[in-house]
Structure formats: structure tokens, C-alpha cells
Amino acid sequence: MKAFGFLSFGHYAIGNQPGPDAGExxxxxLELAQAADEIGVNGAYFRVHHFAPQGASPMPLLGAIAGSTKHIEVGTGVIDMRYENPLHFAEEAAALNLLADGRIALGVSRGSPEPARRGWEAFGYQAQQDSGADMARAKFERFLNAIDGYGVAxxxxxxxxxxxxxxxxxxxxVFPHSPGLRRNIWWGAGSHSTAEQAACDGVNLMSSTLVSEADGSTLGDIQAEQIARYRAAWAEAGHDWTPRVSVSRSVFPIVDDRSRELFGLQATGRDQIGSLGEGAPVTxxxxxxxxxxxxxxxLRADAAVMSADTLMLTVPNQMGVEVNLSILEAFAGHVAPALGWIPADRGPVEGYPIG
Incomplete structure (x- = not known):
């Protein structure tokens, strides 16, 4: 592991529920990302969901972070291509990359289950499949052509x-054009096959927070196999640059009585197999x-963590800036150095643009 960042799901309260609202x-x-930048955390990444009180339409937030920080990478995990206009998204991505001096990592994918039934149709998009996978794939290909500078009109x-x-x-x-932007695009892969496709497409790999393989193996072992297949497919495709690979984990260092009180009972002894409502089991x-x-x-025993170059820590954003910053500080101060971490303000890691 050379880099680590935080991954926020952006949950907020609505109605009479306790907790911060959408604006807060x-x-x-923004405040957490600015503070994380000061301690050398490499990245600030945000989930994207629609029709739910979570983060959506991330570009304004990513732009605000990029404009008020010096080193930290800003990105998503992941943008649901079913809901995107690929050419408009290409313009936004290029503009953000130029403003951030290359400090972006935009994770995209087909998306995950959600509250809305075929919600992308409410956004004006029609798909042949109920999952929208065909449309997401076609949009992704058009998006890649656009950011690479090909004519689209x-x-x-x-x-x-x-x-x-x-x-x-x-x-x-489309304009603006940001040369090399494809190297800052990631595919959120939830299976071995989609990881191999990402390698063929020439984009980085963002291994999902869950995977569709469920044979009783640990998530780390399944993802390590996914990463190995991705890298083999990358080598076979003959791309001329070294891609990045990320995994995400929920990690809470216990460093004092307060962290023990807050997180001491959060540990789970093993991974779990469940369902997201689409039939097949997931890990x-x-x-x-x-x-x-x-x-x-x-974490050293987690094969995927050690195989990846970037680790995203999922944070309980509803608990506020101070608590989440304490998690990042504890990880940076007591855990990350032993795993090979290189802080963002100590110069670039190979294949890791920091502006």
C-alpha cells in the first residue's frame, strides 16, 4: 500500500431524523478533506447514489475540495453511468482535472441497486435491460472516446x-480537453470479469466494497484473485503505462479510551455473504x-490490501468532522507507515499524480 484516503457515503438526515442535513x-x-490534506492523506473519495439521502452529483463538491487543497486527490467510488450524459460528463471531468492539476480519480461503473425502479428512466434515459448494464456500457465507451479527444459530432x-x-x-x-485524463478514470469492478474488462479498456481498477463471487473465500482472497486477473489482462492488452488498483475497508484504530468506546464493538471476525436484492449472493x-x-x-494478512496500491477507508460521515479526522489521524500515525504508506506531501508515487 502506497496511498490511502477516505471514502464517504455522504449519508444525511431528512425530516425529523437526527444528524446533519444535506448542506451540513x-x-x-469539504472540511474533512481540507484537514486530511494537511496530514498527508492521499485521497478524498465519495459514493454517488440517486433517490436516497446520500451523496449525488459530486462535481461541485470535488471542485470545492480541489480548489481549497494542495495535494489530496479527489474522486468518486462510484458514479453510476446509467444516470449520466456521457458527453456532458466528459466536459465536467476534463474541467475538473484541469482545475485540480491532475489530482482526480473518477470511479465509474454500472451502479448498484437503489430505491428507484429503473430510476435512470426518470433522468431521461432508456435501457434494454432491467439492470441498465447495456446502456451503462455504451455510455462508458462514448465517455472514453470523448475524453480521449475523438470527434463525437x-x-x-x-x-x-x-x-x-x-x-x-x-x-x-468536446471541450475542454485534458490530455491523459483516461489515466485518472477507474472502473468499479464487482466481479472478476468486469475487472478484466477494465484492463482491456485501459482504465484503473477500483475493486468494489463487495464482490459477486461468493464461494466462502474471504473478500481479501477474492479481490486478490480479481486484481491478479486484472493485471494479467492489462499486460496482455499491452498498454504503455502502469495502472493503479484500490480496495476499500472499514478500519478503526483503537488508540485511546474514546476510540475504544466509539468503535471497540464494531469489529467483525469474518466476512459475510448476503444479497443486495438482485438474486445472486455477494461477499x-x-x-x-x-x-x-x-x-x-x-491488514498484512488481507491479500487484497497488500496487493493494491491504494486503500480507501470507509468513514462514518454522520459522526462529524472531528471523529472522522481522528480515525484518519490514528491510521496515519499508527498503522499506515507499517503498510508502506507514502504521504501525499512527500512527492508523487509512481502512477499517482498529485499535482
């Missing part, structure tokens, strides 16, 4: 152009909560 949650996310007849810039029929790309990861020396050994 966004401002707290055709210049109008000269008399219809304003301003008059192109020969009629010329293929037109969920365990929660790590222990003293630093125990956590170090546990």
Missing part, C-alpha cells in the same frame, strides 16, 4: 456555424477495529 454534510466533507454547414471555425462535416470533439467485507499492532497484522 457537504460542508463537513459533425461540423454544420459553413453558413450555419457561429463562430465559423470548421470545414463542414469535420468531426468535432461483504469485515470491519476491522483493534489496537494498531493488531490492525497492522490483520
Amino acid at each position: 454534510t457537504l460542508k463537513q466533507a 459533425e461540423a454544420a454547414p459553413a453558413e450555419e456555424q457561429y463562430p465559423r471555425m470548421y470545414q463542414p462535416g469535420t468531426p468535432l470533439p 461483504f467485507g469485515r470491519t476491522y477495529a483493534a489496537e494498531p499492532d493488531v490492525l497492522i497484522e490483520q
